[in-house]
Amino acid sequence: MAENLSPGLDRDQLLELYRALCLTRAAEERLELLQKQGHMTGGLYRSLGQEAGAVGAAFALRRRTDGTGDFLAPTVRAVGALFLFGGDLVDFFRQYMARATGPTKGREANVHWVDYQKGFVGPVSPLGTMLEVMAGITLSFNLRGEDRVGMVFYGDGASSTGAWHEGLNFAAVQRCPLILMVEANQWAFSSPTVKNTRLESFTEKAPGYGIAAESVDGTDVLAVYEAVARAAARARSGEGAQMVELRYFRRLGHAQHDSQDYVDPALIAEWAARDPLELFHTRMLDRGWAPEGELLAIRQEVEQECEVAAEQAIAEPMPFGPDAVDDVYTDVSMPHPWTRAEISDSRSA
Amino acid sequence: MSQVVPEHLQKTARGEEVTLLEAISEGLYEEMVSDDRVFLMGEDIGVYGGAFKVTRGFLEAFGDRRVIDTPIAEGGFTGAAAGAAHMGLRPVVEMQFMDFISPAYDVLTNYIATSLYRGAGPMPMVIRGPVGGGNRGGPFHSQNIEMAFFHTPGLKIVYPSTAYDAKGLIKAAIRDDNPVIFEEHKGLYRAPALREVLPAEDYIVPLGEARTVLEGEDLTIVTYGAMVHKSVEAARTLEGDGVGVEVIDLRTLLPLDEDAIVESVKRTGRLLVVHEDTRTGGIAGEIAIRVSERAFEWLDAPMLRVTAIDAPVPYSGSLEDYFLPQVDDVVKAVRYLAAY
Numbered sequence: 045m046a047e048n049l050s051p052g053l054d055r056d057q058l059l060e061l062y063r064a065l066c067l068t069r070a071a072e073e074r075l076e077l078l079q080k081q082g083h084m085t086g087g088l089y090r091s092l093g094q095e096a097g098a099v100g101a102a103f104a105l106r107r108r109t110d111g112t113g114d115f116l117a118p119t120v121r122a123v124g125a126l127f128l129f130g131g132d133l134v135d136f137f138r139q140y141m142a143r144a145t146g147p148t149k150g151r152e153a154n155v156h157w158v159d160y161q162k163g164f165v166g167p168v169s170p171l172g173t174m175l176e177v178m179a180g181i182t183l184s185f186n187l188r189g190e191d192r193v194g195m196v197f198y199g200d201g202a203s204s205t206g207a208w209h210e211g212l213n214f215a216a217v218q219r220c221p222l223i224l225m226v227e228a229n230q231w232a233f234s235s236p237t238v239k240n241t242r243l244e245s246f247t248e249k250a251p252g253y254g255i256a257a258e259s260v261d262g263t264d265v266l267a268v269y270e271a272v273a274r275a276a277a278r279a280r281s282g283e284g285a286q287m288v289e290l291r292y293f294r295r296l297g298h299a300q301h302d303s304q305d306y307v308d309p310a311l312i313a314e315w316a317a318r319d320p321l322e323l324f325h326t327r328m329l330d331r332g333w334a335p336e337g338e339l340l341a342i343r344q345e346v347e348q349e350c351e352v353a354a355e356q357a358i359a360e361p362m363p364f365g366p367d368a369v370d371d372v373y374t375d376v377s378m379p380h381p382w383t384r385a386e387i388s389d390s391r392s393a
Numbered sequence: 394m395s396q397v398v399p400e401h402l403q404k405t406a407r408g409e410e411v412t413l414l415e416a417i418s419e420g421l422y423e424e425m426v427s428d429d430r431v432f433l434m435g436e437d438i439g440v441y442g443g444a445f446k447v448t449r450g451f452l453e454a455f456g457d458r459r460v461i462d463t464p465i466a467e468g469g470f471t472g473a474a475a476g477a478a479h480m481g482l483r484p485v486v487e488m489q490f491m492d493f494i495s496p497a498y499d500v501l502t503n504y505i506a507t508s509l510y511r512g513a514g515p516m517p518m519v520i521r522g523p524v525g526g527g528n529r530g531g532p533f534h535s536q537n538i539e540m541a542f543f544h545t546p547g548l549k550i551v552y553p554s555t556a557y558d559a560k561g562l563i564k565a566a567i568r569d570d571n572p573v574i575f576e577e578h579k580g581l582y583r584a585p586a587l588r589e590v591l592p593a594e595d596y597i598v599p600l601g602e603a604r605t606v607l608e609g610e611d612l613t614i615v616t617y618g619a620m621v622h623k624s625v626e627a628a629r630t631l632e633g634d635g636v637g638v639e640v641i642d643l644r645t646l647l648p649l650d651e652d653a654i655v656e657s658v659k660r661t662g663r664l665l666v667v668h669e670d671t672r673t674g675g676i677a678g679e680i681a682i683r684v685s686e687r688a689f690e691w692l693d694a695p696m697l698r699v700t701a702i703d704a705p706v707p708y709s710g711s712l713e714d715y716f717l718p719q720v721d722d723v724v725k726a727v728r729y730l731a732a733y
Contacts, residue, residue, distance in 0.1 A: 085709060086529045142529070142709035150709030153531045169533030170493055171465055201436075204464030206496055232465060234441030240464045306440050365715030368707050378703045383722035383729075 068124035085142035088300035096320035097290035098124035100268025130162035137357035150363035172207025182220035201232025219284030229294035262290030399450035416556035420563035435487030471497035488522030506547030521575035531708035554621035561598030603650035609637030627723035662693035694733035
């Protein structure tokens with residue numbers, strides 16, 4: 045039996061955490077390259093500085109592939125959580141490049157995809173919605189007596205929406221086993237936290253809903269893991285909805301097109317010195333959990349994986365335009381435009 | 394407060410061309426200068442100048458009491474705009490993308506649109522923001538939202554297609570005593586072909602008046618927004634066929650300029666409606682029934698439409714191009730009708 049080195053984790057688990065951090069970083073860096081090469085379809089979002097929040101949180105949940113595990117609703121900046129829940133790397137690139145072979149067949153972007161067996165549902169762009177949806181998903185766990193919890197990520201900005209409030213209050217009142225991860229990265233697009241709340245910490249909102257909350261250093265993957273493990277245990281034991289606030293900083297713009305010139309560069313530099321991947325790397329070395337060679341090998345490995353996955357996605361086809369009429373309903377196809385009906389001159393079609 | 398007009402908002406004063414986006418910025422700016430009851434609310438409109446930079450420089454010019462960066466709460470700040478309008482202010486609210494107007498649907502339809510009728514007084518306010526597809530924005534950054542509100546008496550809906558109209562209409566919308574939803578097609582914002590020199594003097598384009606873009610004798614295309622330009626392109630293509638196409642730009646969708654449509658159809662005898670919005674419940678249906686009511690005897694062919702497919706807006710370019718109406722579709726439809 046492996047020796048427990050840090051909060052209940054053995055060496056293999058620590059390496060898995062490390063690997064997930066590296067993968068998040070490498071996959072997003074690969075996206076930047078793909079964009080420069082002209083392969084990307086829409087916007088590019090980075091989670092630089094926030095990787096440990098997503099990775100540590102997802103690692104604390106039960107991740108299965110048979111539809112019986114815990115359930116995740118990530119944001120575009122919780123890519124690491126998506127990967128840990130089994131989100132496929134090639135699918136990730138397919139989504140960003142709008143390939144026909146992607147899980148949404150090119151109809152939707154980036155992390156906006158679902159896998160109910162692996163246990164995740166991607167977000168939509170309107171904010172707050174997924175808190176309502178996850179309230180319902182975790183309500184179903186209660187109704188069916190399933191030992192499962194849900195986790196939903198949302199940032200500063202979403203907390204201002206009506207949906208955020210309505211979803212959280214519903215989950216609290218119904219004692220849904222739902223963990224709200226507040227990505228307190230201090231920005232909602234160009235708006236600092238103070239434009240979205242008067243509070244110092246989002247955990248101060250929790251008493252208003254009658255739920256428990258913890259605030260944690262979002263750059264410390266082990267601290268995140270521990271806090272979420274506690275929250276998950278409370279949720280599982282029938283205490284209902286929980287909040288965990290991740291304190292960290294969005295070190296790049298809202299999206300790649302945002303140069304973030306409204307942010308003090310000194311502040312960015314300050315947080316760059318607290319890079320979650322480098323912090324964990326140093327800790328792994330300092331504690332003697334792994335030799336540097338092994339860690340560097342992991343980095344090279346995930347970079348290689350990203351390259352292979354991206355190349356595969358690049359080689360795959362774009363959707364066939366006329367397929368746009370399918371899947372609007374389960375049982376009815378939409379008509380093609382009558383002006384394109386080569387096989388028919390019927391105006392009704 | 395505003396004393397030195399920001400450099401980038403002086404293009405018209407200098408006699409230079411402006412884009413449709415710059416025309417809107419100038420219109421907003423001028424109305425804020427001339428009427429201190431006008432103020433702005435929206436997400437990232439201050440420090441950042443708006444997601445598309447329509448309000449760049451406004452915070453510096455007017456201060457944070459008149460250019461308010463709001464929390465992400467479309468329902469909340471639209472409701473707040475209603476309250477401010479009750480008190481005699483004239484709020485202009487920006488939706489970062491019009492796709493996100495839906496949380497404000499309740500207050501817009503139940504409260505704002507009914508205010509005057511309920512005896513609660515007029516609601517002078519503008520809700521403006523980017524709409525439209527073609528930018529690979531996917532289902533949540535590409536929608537046209539006019540028909541979600543077209544069915545609500547009490548609202549006005551404006552959708553400009555040129556820089557001249559955009560400036561004149563935004564100014565008219567701000568001066569209007571009714572709530573106006575103002576749609577700005579993001580594909581037209583910076584389109585080079587739409588750059589034009591605008592009059593240096595103050596002007597408005599009255600709400601509720603369509604504009605004849607092209608005159609023709611054989612067929613009327615009624616359209617608006619980005620489809621005006623695709624329709625004109627189709628009409629140019631068809632000049633060689635000897636088909637005279639009249640193109641009418643609605644500019645204001647609600648109230649609809651029924652007289653302009655009917656008058657044109659009575660002359661041409663043929664009607665094609667082109668809209669970027671999806672097909673079912675699109676404005677083509679309303680226009681066709683009005684023409685049927687008032688000009689049925691003048692029709693020489695069925696009234697037809699070219700529209701987007703009834704589906705969410707897809708992300709991938711190949712799907713989105715198929716989803717959206719294209720110039721070729723308009724050409725084919727016109728040829729079909731001309732030969733009918």
